[in-house]
Amino acid sequence: MKRRDLIKYLSVAPIAGAAIGTGVPFQALAGTATAAAKRDVIKELGLRTFINAAGTYTTMTASLMHDEVVDTIQSASNHFVMINEVQDKVGEKIAAMCHAEAAMVTAGCWSALVLGTAGVLTRMDRKKVALLPNLSSFEKTEVIVQKSHNVGYVHALTNTGIVPVEVETAEEMERAITSKTAMMWFLNSSGPMGKIKHEEFIAIGKKHNIPTMIDMAADVPPVENLWKYNDLGFDLVCVSGGKAICGPQSAGILMGKKDLIAAARLSAPPNGGNLGRGMKVNKEEVLGMYVALEKYINTDHAAEWKMWEDRVATIVNAASKVNGVSTEVFVPPVANHTPAIKISWDQSKVKITPRELLKNLQNGSPSVEVMTGPDAINITVFMLKKGEDKIVAKRVQEELAKAAVS
Template sequence: MGIYQDFGLKQIINASGKMTALGASAVHPEVAKALSDASMDYVDIHELMLAAGKIIATVTGAEDGCPTSGAAGGIAISVAAVIAGTHLTRIEKLPFSDGLKNEIVIQKGHAIHFGASITQMISLGGGKVVEVGQANHVEKKHIMEAINEQTAAIFYVKSHHAVQKGMQSLETMISIAKEYQIPIIVDAAAEEDLRKYIAMGADLVIYSGGKAIEGPTSGFICGRASLIEACRAQYKGIGRAMKVGKEAIVGLLTALRRYGFKEDLSQEQRRRMLWLIEQIKDINGIEGSIVQDEAGRDIYRAQLKIDSKVLGMSAHELIRRLEEGNPAIYTRNHYANIGIINIDPRPLLPGQEQLIVKRIKEIVEETYEHSI
């Protein structure tokens, strides 16, 4: 029994990934202790924010950093910062930004839904979203033609949710931003490399603290000192509604300090997924294989292709029955509409792949018995 079962909730096996809907990450005991210790004491929040910025800067190679409630809050705050700066009257008017330089240029294939609309997060910061090109094709000229005297920033999304083909590269977007002397904001919420995008020349980079970093529900922005100062200033405006508490900041900083010493488990996770595929290879109607993460990260998932005519149930039906069990098994279902289910090994606790195999076999057997 776990803490959530004490409140009457069913146990979850998370084979979906570090997803907000399932609580993102299970933190290391050292991070959990930091959260607990911080919650039982007091601190000057402004001083804590400044200290956090220095640690974030050290870890990322940026000039400064700003903790946030999450990556989504980081988007709104970053956009607000490039529009209002540290001008208090402007800060207090946001998200109403009429009369200000407020246009945010984004490739159409990056105007994604990540559990919420990314364009809505930009709008919360006062940004007027300018989508350029087509959903699967953007040319450099599309971006350049969209830039005018009202352009506040270019926004780039590095995510498996974003269209991966036909978009302009981050290198191209950065070069355009430099040419026109406007900031470029990179949403790298779930990315694992905390130094790459700053080194490439991005002005502001947004990360989730609860995904690759395996911290608590939190996030941070890193980048140019003047823009980070403006990010912190937004806590006197729209940032107040998405403020991050002392516990989350300390938990985030503890996770960041641990991050560089994390063991690379990608090959071990791949081995576990190969084992899973081997165990179900004799089930008619399910074809297993190993696939790498869509965004190119060193993540290897088990992909199950469901032939509904042979198996006797669709991918959606198998998903439903996995989720209805106790423990409930949540898989990665972005391609369920074409009969594909993915199993992400990263959040699985030891031995849980065995429980997944066992439950799939039970469901298949139940389906077979009912068809006789």
């Protein structure tokens, strides 16, 4: 066979046979090539990875998903399903787990706040849905909020066009309620600062037949909070999915009264031409959120807490070995309610500022992220992987020891 004929033959020959001269099937070679070609995109792009001893902050990509969640996402990506059917089925499961009448997966807690407020404003009136955030023809346009709760997160509500009305006491709240009052909003992380507590807040809402919403974005653990506020009587409960629950970071949950969840879904994808169109949640996230929530609820939380305390002890013991260093273990009262450590030092004995220590930890190998205050660093342990507490302990001790005056 002439050379050109051989080339022509090889160009049309089936590739299912053995590789010429090797006796190895082409499929095996193809499989090897595929395995070798698997990409590490984070390394490829030169992105810095780090040990997260800071917490579930959005800027640090919050939490890591469990294998079961990732497997669910990957499996779901191989199938077409109707997104409304996914929301229906998952919503039923989440509602049952969290003692709510109904639920839906949202594009984070912020999306839950926006869509929940939209549902309160429009109910099942599709003409009103199309008008948001233009409330010029709406009778109810105000949301009552305690002054200590009226912080940046209220902007999620004002996306719908509503106007916040500030109050401080129950008496002020009673006087502030008018025919324009659409909803009452409670920011759970600010609960200790407000003068109106949960039960009284709900009671006033029920007395005047006004829906109440609670934002408890980062307020698990304890796990019981997932149903506590539904049981107390809040009409809508909003929570982040990508923090301690370890679901997709861009997912959240809106749960509560059946009629209000149905109304909220009118402003959410796949419906178009409305306020929430950009708040899309794909099937992978919805299903991943469901599996993450199920796993979180069924976790042995007592054992988990003991593990966190052991990690805290490891870091405290290491840092305390440096002369002039003090440690304090604390648990935030509401948001990120997990054991944490405040490490401070006498700067006449340890010549480094908290900011400098943070930078040294960031720039070390491995890189470690912590949080800083004016005179200390703060460390949380619930986002650490197994064994990382020892690494954090070693790195913190090293940097403090290097700065210690001999």
